[in-house]
Amino acid sequence: MSELPIQYASSMDVSIPDTASRTWLTVDLEHRFQRQQDGFHLQLAFEAHAARTVIFGPSGSGKSFLLRAIAGLFEPNAGHIQIHGKTVWRRTLGKSSSSLIPAEKRRVGLVLQSPSVFPHLTVARNVAFAMRGMAKPLQKEKVLRLLQLVEAESLMNRWPRELSGGQLQRVAIARTLAAGPTVLLLDEPFAALDTRSRQQLSANIHDWARTHQVPILMVTHNLEEAFSAGDEIVVMHDGHITAQGKPHTVLMQERDRLLESLGLNFTPYSPET
Amino acid sequence: MDTVALLLTLRLALATTFILLLLAVPLAYWLAFTRCRWKTLVQAVFALPIVLPPTVLGFYLLVGLGPQTALGRGIAHLLGHPLAFSFAGLVVGSVIYSLPFAVQPLTSGFAATDRAMLDAAATLGSGRFDRMLRVILPLSRGSLLTAGVLSFAHTIGEFGVVLMIGGNLPGLTRTLSISLYDQVQDFQYAQANRTAIFLLAISLFALTLLYSQRHRSDPGRSSDLV
Numbered sequence: 001m002s003e004l005p006i007q008y009a010s011s012m013d014v015s016i017p018d019t020a021s022r023t024w025l026t027v028d029l030e031h032r033f034q035r036q037q038d039g040f041h042l043q044l045a046f047e048a049h050a051a052r053t054v055i056f057g058p059s060g061s062g063k064s065f066l067l068r069a070i071a072g073l074f075e076p077n078a079g080h081i082q083i084h085g086k087t088v089w090r091r092t093l094g095k096s097s098s099s100l101i102p103a104e105k106r107r108v109g110l111v112l113q114s115p116s117v118f119p120h121l122t123v124a125r126n127v128a129f130a131m132r133g134m135a136k137p138l139q140k141e142k143v144l145r146l147l148q149l150v151e152a153e154s155l156m157n158r159w160p161r162e163l164s165g166g167q168l169q170r171v172a173i174a175r176t177l178a179a180g181p182t183v184l185l186l187d188e189p190f191a192a193l194d195t196r197s198r199q200q201l202s203a204n205i206h207d208w209a210r211t212h213q214v215p216i217l218m219v220t221h222n223l224e225e226a227f228s229a230g231d232e233i234v235v236m237h238d239g240h241i242t243a244q245g246k247p248h249t250v251l252m253q254e255r256d257r258l259l260e261s262l263g264l265n266f267t268p269y270s271p272e273t
Numbered sequence: 274m275d276t277v278a279l280l281l282t283l284r285l286a287l288a289t290t291f292i293l294l295l296l297a298v299p300l301a302y303w304l305a306f307t308r309c310r311w312k313t314l315v316q317a318v319f320a321l322p323i324v325l326p327p328t329v330l331g332f333y334l335l336v337g338l339g340p341q342t343a344l345g346r347g348i349a350h351l352l353g354h355p356l357a358f359s360f361a362g363l364v365v366g367s368v369i370y371s372l373p374f375a376v377q378p379l380t381s382g383f384a385a386t387d388r389a390m391l392d393a394a395a396t397l398g399s400g401r402f403d404r405m406l407r408v409i410l411p412l413s414r415g416s417l418l419t420a421g422v423l424s425f426a427h428t429i430g431e432f433g434v435v436l437m438i439g440g441n442l443p444g445l446t447r448t449l450s451i452s453l454y455d456q457v458q459d460f461q462y463a464q465a466n467r468t469a470i471f472l473l474a475i476s477l478f479a480l481t482l483l484y485s486q487r488h489r490s491d492p493g494r495s496s497d498l499v
Contacts, residue, residue: 073392103395104403110396116389120411129407130397172393179397 022085023047024183024215029069029079030093042066042076042239048217052206054230055219062239063219064112067185070217071110072103083108083183109181109214113188115172117160123147123171124156130179146174149204151197165192170201177208184209186218190225202229227251274467277444278452285360285448286428289367293375293424294417296368301379302405316380320373327370331437334366338438358440363448366438367428374423382416383409415486426479430472 025048033040042062055063068074069089070081078093088101118126127143128134134142147153150170160168169192176184186205190198206229209216220226226233226247233250235243235257243254304316322330338356339345349355356362386409394404410417432450439446441455449468456465 068392071392071396073395102400103392104398104400106396107398108396110393112389114389116387116393118390118393118408129394129399175393175397 023049023082024084025053025070025217026082027066027070027079029066029076029081031065031069031076031078040239044236044239044241046234046241046244048215048232048234050215050230050232051209052216052218052229052231053234054226054232055217055234055236056221056223056226056230057236058221061236063221063236064187066236067110067187067217067219070183071108071185072101072106073110107180107182109176109179109184111169111173111176111184111186111189113191115165115168117163117168117171117175119160121160122156123152123158123160123163126160126171127174127178129175142178143174146178147171149177149208150174150201151204166194166197169193173201173205177205181214184214184216186216188220188222189218274464274471275447275449275452275456278447278449279471281360281444281447282429282449285363285367286425288364289371289428290375290421290424292364292368293371294421297372297375297379297420298410301376301383302409304376304380305383319376322370323373327431327433328437330370331366331434334362334369334434334438338362338365357438358442358446360439360445363435363439363446366434367431370431370434371424371427374427375420378416378419378423379413382413382419386412418486419483422479422482426476429475 027047028045029042031042033042040060040062042065044062044066055066057063065074065076069076070083072089075089075091078091080090081088083106086101088106090100117123118129121129124140124143124147127146128139131139131142144153144156147156147170150173152167152170152174155163155167155171160171163171169189173189184205190202193201206216208214218229220229230247233243233245233247234241235250235254237257242257243250245253300319304312304319309315335357336342337344338348340349340355345355345357352359352361356365390408390412391404394408399407430450431448432454435446435448436451439448441447441451447455449472453465453468453472456462456468
């Protein structure tokens with residue numbers, strides 16, 4: 001990981017950084033959901049180069065399935081996925097499963113909109129879940145540091161059942177970072193948080209990612225979040241990619257479609273009307 | 274009450290429950306998560322003791338583990354005595370007879386584990402065995418208790434299999450339920466009544482324990498009480 005020349009922008013910096021770097025993610029996959037009445041078809045191919053890539057699209061466009069496939073939790077009908085140049089999954093259409101690297105060995109951190117915090121473990125033990133074999137004092141120190149990062153250090157000895165949705169999400173994020181991922185996938189992770197907390201937590205995570213040189217792929221259907229948090233945007237509609245590029249370029253290309261997806265019609269001003 | 278029979282029954286129930294939990298946990302895990310096409314057949318085979326007359330099961334065990342078969346001769350060679358009419362034979366028979374009472378609650382408990390928890394554990398680097406130990410089993414505490422209590426209670430009340438495979442040897446294979454049968458045969462109704470009340474109390478205690486844990490149900494999951 002450390003050899004990747006990834007350039008990160010400051011988390012609070014909304015200017016567009018130079019994102020030219022090595023390809024860290026290559027996805028080319030196809031899946032047909034036969035059980036659904038409309039026969040939803042996921043077919044997409046893209047490469048991620050930027051340190052912070054955002055997948056933007058309306059609900060039901062297949063964004064979450066994409067993240068789950070990258071993490072190794074969902075196996076499409078065909079395609080391949082490369083992470084940091086290494087093929088982690090490949091499957092030819094009509095052939096049986098051929099996952100090369102299972103989810104537990106991919107070192108892909110995944111934070112979902114609904115946090116799955118283990119109910120039988122305290123917050124501290126949840127965060128330490130992936131730290132097996134680490135010396136106890138070191139483990140304790142790391143847990144504390146990560147909980148401070150997500151502003152949840154006061155929750156350390158609490159049980160998940162005592163926490164709010166936003167607090168659970170903070171714990172889930174700290175636990176994911178504790179596992180030392182080489183790629184971070186965020187699926188609408190700040191949905192349960194208020195605006196101030198969302199901005200602060202987002203900034204902290206991006207700072208952590210920059211320090212540890214971990215690229216981020218974030219899914220959102222929030223237009224503002226997509227264009228402020230991403231160095232590169234991938235727009236998805238109905239299981240397909242319709243645009244990819246730097247935020248301002250994509251905004252220009254996809255303006256009408258984006259406004260339409262928000263339920264707005266864009267009519268250019270004309271003095272004659 | 275026949276205290277020798279009582280102690281033997283408790284020893285048998287404890288040994289059976291311990292062995293059953295060791296066997297049932299991996300078996301239930303496989304049944305809960307496998308996509309094997311033979312799963313239904315395997316499930317049916319392991320559920321067979323529920324519907325099979327105990328005497329039928331006892332008869333096949335007596336024949337199958339007797340000196341007429343290679344398996345029976347092999348076991349006799351290892352133990353130094355045949356399995357039939359021995360405590361070890363009782364344990365084998367009880368384990369097979371009570372297997373579905375351990376496997377079924379565990380299978381439904383494991384299958385009810387929130388998929389999102391297992392996915393989260395996988396992305397945190399937890400392999401299949403590790404997920405079993407650190408996520409599925411702790412979240413299935415209620416199912417483990419159910420399996421243990423049902424196995425224990427079912428073994429305590431066993432009659433047909435025990436009689437077929439163990440006979441009625443005092444201090445060796447005579448369990449409490451066989452002792453009760455003997456007491457009735459000998460018209461010792463007062464003693465029979467004490468034995469019956471004891472067996473009834475154990476059954477009632479087991480069920481009360483199960484229903485009380487249902488109300489305290491496991492965190493993050495539904496109850497799987499049979």
